[in-house]
Amino acid sequence: xxxxxxxxxxxxxxxxxLTVLSLLIFGKDQAESLWNIGGIVFGCYIIFSSILVLxxxxxxxxxxxxxxxxxxYLILSGILIQIIIQVRQIPGSNESAMIFLIIMFHPILLxxxxxxxxxxxxxxxx
Numbered sequence: 150x151x152x153x154x155x156x157x158x159x160x161x162x163x164x165x166x167l168t169v170l171s172l173l174i175f176g177k178d179q180a181e182s183l184w185n186i187g188g189i190v191f192g193c194y195i196i197f198s199s200i201l202v203l204x205x206x207x208x209x210x211x212x213x214x215x216x217x218x219x220x221x222y223l224i225l226s227g228i229l230i231q232i233i234i235q236v237r238q239i240p241g242s243n244e245s246a247m248i249f250l251i252i253m254f255h256p257i258l259l260x261x262x263x264x265x266x267x268x269x270x271x272x273x274x275x
Contacts, residue, residue, distance in 0.1 A: 155205055157198070157218040164194040168226050172233055180234050180241025187230050194222060199258045203266050212259055219255055 168190045176183050198215045205211050234241070 155201055157211065157214045160194075160198060160201070160215075161218040161222050164190060164197075165222065165225060165229075167193075169229065172230065176233070176239075178239060180239050183230050183233060183239065183241075187226050191222065191226065195219070195255045195258065199255070199262050202259055202262045212263060215259065216256060 168187055171186050171190050172183055175186055198219070202211065202215075233239070
């Protein structure tokens with residue numbers, strides 16, 4: 150099961166399905182709550198994919214693929230949330246979409262964990 154989530158494609162699909170379920174189950178009658186739920190699930194996606202960097206020996210390929218898929222995830226989840234807001238005619242200002250600015254931290258976290266992995270490999274050789 151974990152081998153499926155080590156693939157960025159399956160990880161992104163899994164978290165998109167989790168986003169849909171979360172929005173339908175926990176979504177309230179405000180657009181801001183939908184954006185916040187989407188942002189929280191995206192934050193979990195960032196953390197989970199960053200932790201996988203420690204255990205996958207794909208080099209820099211995984212790093213760049215997961216960044217690409219995280220941008221795809223943002224686009225798809227943003228479209229999905231907007232569709233749900235329009236279909237259910239949910240009132241709100243949509244100002245909570247700024248929660249997705251946490252995308253800035255994804256490359257930083259990935260690079261930091263890549264550095265930690267490199268540091269441990271250097272120390273293990275000595």
